[in-house]
Amino acid sequence: MSLLVVGTVAFDAIETPFGKTDKIVGGAASYISLAASYYTKDIHLVSVVGDDFPQDFLNVLKNQGVDLAGLQIKKGEKSFFWAGRYHNDLNSRDTLDTQLNVLEHFDPIVPESAKSPDFLMLGNLVPAIQQKVINQMTKRPKLIVMDTMNFWMDIAMDDLMKTIAMVDVLTINDSEARQLSGEYSLVKAAQKILAMGPKVLIIKKGEHGALLFNKDEVFFAPALPLEEVYDPTGAGDSFAGGFIGYLAQTRDISFDNMKRALIYASAMASFTVEKFGTERLIGLSQEEIDNRLQEFIDLVDFDITFA
């Protein structure tokens, strides 16, 4: 089924305890589209870059089946740039530089061909811009998934709450869930956030896995313990892409299928962190993906039956 992805396509410069990169390709929508493309092919991208952005990477997206009709390429302008340094534990980071560039005046224009997607994935962006995309839909998508972050809770809470109320699934991390709800217990936090509108909440805990909540149920997807984690950048976006890509492929938005989707999501995130940037998400084979999924299955496979 068709999937519309909105979010940044950009440059990152990353330092981790294991090395550093120059300007490399990043951005939420890059990771989301790549991760989703392993499950579904009818993907439309809405984003903006400057004319400094490498055509090579756009070709990679095209080859993965991503339609770029909604990608604005601004002549004489520069792409969004973020630089950051991860701490030793990889769970926290400092922003070293942020250059909004083309993002400063980004007005998302959804092409006619992409105005009635079955699935809509709103990558982390200004909440008002996420809303602008929803408002261009000519029919309500079967499912709208939204990612956001603490930054918008700090500076655009009203807009954020309005946007959250319009979506079906919200994905945030554990500290953001605590900030948004004012509750320390994630169980209580989830119930408060679900009362804000979404039917489903995903709380991402990085190396500690992810929780899936609806009003009555909870599911936990583990993260795979990895020998090497090089770069956590894009893990949450790859997770979101794997999640919505799998749902679009299977055309099933039941809670049971979302559980499966959470494992597919976790698998994509586990690939991403093994190399810098988007490198590991390019050219994955079906066999690699299946083997990775099997590792997740084995990781939590136990057999308890009651007498």
Next chain:
Amino acid sequence: MSLLVVGTVAFDAIETPFGKTDKIVGGAASYISLAASYYTKDIHLVSVVGDDFPQDFLNVLKNQGVDLAGLQIKKGEKSFFWAGRYHNDLNSRDTLDTQLNVLEHFDPIVPESAKSPDFLMLGNLVPAIQQKVINQMTKRPKLIVMDTMNFWMDIAMDDLMKTIAMVDVLTINDSEARQLSGEYSLVKAAQKILAMGPKVLIIKKGEHGALLFNKDEVFFAPALPLEEVYDPTGAGDSFAGGFIGYLAQTRDISFDNMKRALIYASAMASFTVEKFGTERLIGLSQEEIDNRLQEFIDLVDFDITFA
């Protein structure tokens, strides 16, 4: 099968964000014995208390089938006492007071009747004292499980390494695994620690679950997301007690059965944190335990099959 438990039986005074207690009963061996007693009945305790320790709690242990022949009661002396305050996230704590009292000269004497247990659980204690207990065994137990902590890595590393080399299963938390191995990746840390002697390593991650490693395999047991966590004291000990109690009940020390044991262990830990001290571990019904196990089963139950 018979189980010998060695560890502290003591007093704690606890402050958490949810309240504080006066002196209440605690100690590693108290939690271990209680948790194990729901699975196996032939339990022997080796520990020491002063004559200030409440007979009521000793009766609770006796009623749960714990043989107290190896519990030394020191006339005119005081029981070990620890006071601590947990931070808001409940994952870290400050020690406010430690009074060794009877523990200062504790010489564990294993009664004849308990010198050939099938299972031996060494609760967190001075490593040299854990070793003294192993050396009193008249035959090698089927399985020796040892808990320890960072404190001994700081002040008694040589003794600790000797003791670790004598046991089958080591349980420590994630930061201790990193300290002991010098590796940040838990996968690498586990392999280094297994090279120190134990066949199996359990890494406890508190609210983030627990990992079980042998040389070739890894298994993850989630923690149950709880509405209320009142007091994490004793969670790790209850976990250890549930783990070895289930193994003793089932008489099966295969890796597959240890996976199941890890879920039983997690269930016992999840009860413990719901109230202060040992309160929640007293008087559990089979139905409560079965329901809790079912929650763990449901929490990670997904169904992925490959075409």
